[in-house]
Amino acid sequence: MTYYHVSFENPLTFYLQIQLMVEVPAEATAPLALQLPAWRPGRYELQNFAQKIQRVEFSDAETDEPLPYRKVTKDRWEVPSAAGRSVRVRYNFYAHQMDAGGSWLDETQLYLNPVQALMYAEGHQDLPCQLSLVLPPDWRLACGLPQSQPNVLEAKNFDQLADAPLIASPTIEHQQYEAGGLPFHVWVQGEEAIVNWPRLLADFKAFSEEQLALFGSFPVADYHFLNQFLPYKHYHGVEHHNSTVITLGPAELLMHEALYKELLGVSCHELFHTWNIKAIRPAEMQPYDYARENYFRTCYIAEGITTYYGEYLLARSRVRTPAQYFEELNIVLRKHYDDAGGQNLSLADASMDLWLDGYKPGVPDRKVSVYHKGALTALLLDLTIRQLHGHARSLDDVMRRLYDDFGKTGLGYTDEDYARIVAEVAGRKMQVYFDKFINGTAPLQEPLDKALHTVGCQLVAYENASASEGTFGFRTVVKNERTEVTYIWPGSPAAAVLTADDEIVAINGRRVDMNLQSLLSTGAPLYEVAVFRQNRLVLVELLPQPDAVFGVRYTIEKLADADEAQKTGFQKWLGWEF
Structure with missing residues (x-):
């Protein structure tokens, strides 16, 4: 078994103190290798979590004698003289990333994604793991892993531990519902959130039962929605073995239609992932290799199909019209x-x-x-x-x-x-x-x-009402009263004379000041456009292209007949x- 111990001394620093202990067989000939994951399942890019690691130390767990070690890659360490020893690793981890894939520490809570913070011993990944947390006595722990005793979590291997986010807090709320005879837990961290629990639980139960009916069974014995409702605008969700973390805000608007529909959509989406990517896993990720890219050609199945079903099943379960x-x-x-x-x-x-x-x-x-x-x-x-x-x-x-x-x-x-x-x-x-x-x-x-x-539906095309985009093929944004070109459609009139980052300052001698669309809608046969390009003033001629339409807007609508x-x-x- 690999033992992990997580504590914190001063939450104002955002640093967690992490220890792990590994028993190395006496017959081991190779150095003990410790690897920190470089990416996390659910986001398929290297994130190099070792950037958050401070002060790594190795010692003999019985004598506390320091052990020599060597860092061999950005996130891998080797201990050459480890055979027959209980090796203890100590380091600090910076928990200051509040999103659904991050970790966070302050006076009010500990939120940890273990895949970011916990090293594993090469060759020991399949052994059971135990994670002990040192928490204030009034804090409550939410996690998909079982607790063998208060604040002690058990995992059958490193994969399961890495895939089990947790939130510990004195203020976390908890409600529960059943679907298909199985328990579903809804945890809410965020004091600003006022939750309409009867409505939320009824809606969650409806889409959960629809998904269970689709697949016929559930890959796990229970499920945990771990919600961080934040006091500012935010939207993110990440799937895990038997849980999801959802970060959403602003919390005080949670039950308003615009934000509540986002909560329903991301929650239904992440639950569907329990089947589609956590259980139904690409061959290239059997098993995960946390040290490097796991290239696979089927993310359009893992994410595209899940995106389709995430909203579709809300309608099918009558949660949405x-x-x-x-x-x-x-x-x-x-x-x-x-x-x-x-x-x-x-x-x-x-x-x-x-x-x-x-x-x-x-x-x-x-x-x-x-x-x-x-x-x-x-x-x-x-x-x-x-x-x-x-x-x-x-x-x-x-x-x-x-x-x-x-x-x-x-x-x-x-x-x-x-x-x-x-x-x-x-x-x-x-x-x-x-x-x-x-x-x-x-x-x-x-x-x-x-x-x-x-x-009984159709795909309807609408011309882009924006003159700059629909007629001339370029999109802009106003920054600090500057109108800057952000995108140009290939083959458009704009593509012949403009470039991204151009600042448009005048059209046909008129200053551009929140009036771009009207200045481009006069019906003139030619528009003289003054732009600052790399701080140089450039004059270009923008010609309308008859019957050309760029940035067409498509919608799905019912057929009238x-x-x-x-x-x-x-x-x-x-x-x-x-």
Whole structure:
């Protein structure tokens, strides 16, 4: 067993004191290697948590004799003379990151994501782990791991420990509901939050039961929603083995419609991950390698399908109405069509590139979102399978097959496994779908509109009302009274004369001051634009391009003349009358 001990002396410094003790067999010949994870499951980029580590010391646990060691990489240490010893490692960890993947310490709480802070001994990852926490006597501990005694958590291996965030606080609230005969715990940290518990628990129970009905069983024995409701605007969620951390704010607006819908959406999304990525895991992550990138081509399944179901199941469980669901779908559409990146990178390659720049804006038009396009391709696949089989089969069947074949067995799946199961459920070859929309960059508009018609809906295109973007192809933002170009559509009039970061100061001799759109809407045959570019004044001529439209806005709407077959399809898909 590996023993971990976490305490803190002065929470105002944000430093935790961490110890771990490892028993090294006498016959060991290689140095004892201690590795701190460089990334965390749920965010597929290197985050280099070793930046938060201070003052590492190694000693013999019995004699307290210091042991020589050598740091061999940015987050790996080796102890050469460890054979037959109980080795103690001491270090400080800086817990000052308040998001769903972070850790935080102050006078009011300890919030810890162990994957950030705990080293593991190479070769000992499969041994049981025990984590002891030194907490004030009036603090309450929330975590998905079992407690063998107060503030002592037990994990069957390092993976389980690393994947078990915890919150300890004197003010944390707790409520519970049952779904499918299983306990679901809702923890709330945040004194500003006023929770309508009856409404929240009823809504959570509804979408939990819908997910359990979809898959037929649950991979874990209980589940914990660990909520940090913050006094400022924030939105983030991360999935774990039998829990999720959700950071959301501002807390005082929690039960207002705009923020409450975000809470429902992220909570339903993260619960779905309990099956889709925690149980149904890509082969490349069986097991996790915490020291380096774990490249995989299937994040469009892990995140894209989950993004689709996260909102869709809220409608299917009647927590949200179809109109509310379409509002969220339209946000996904807007985000997907917000730039031209989808023309240049496939979903499968974007899955790989999460490790490169997937969570950053990146250079213009380089990439596509596995979340947004992944959700739209999931919708397309679901409606296609439903059309082929009169709604007797759907994407639900694909997910159940993945769970039965891989989630329940502990085997990892590949993109070939997924494509095979899709074809078997669809009852026909689906190679065109994968060639065009998963491994290719074909546009989605026409096939998505055709599929939506089968359930009495359509994809509607609206011209961009912004003159700068819709007519000329550039987007701006006002910063400190400066109008700066932030994005330019490829092939647009703006692409011929403007560049990102240009500051637009005048148009046809008129100063630009919150009046850009009106100055570009006079119907002039030519617009002389004065810009500061790298602090140099440049005059360029912007020519309107007849009949060209950039930044088209797409929405999903019901058909006004839907027939009975389409209305029936709508009901079978969403569970609501048309």
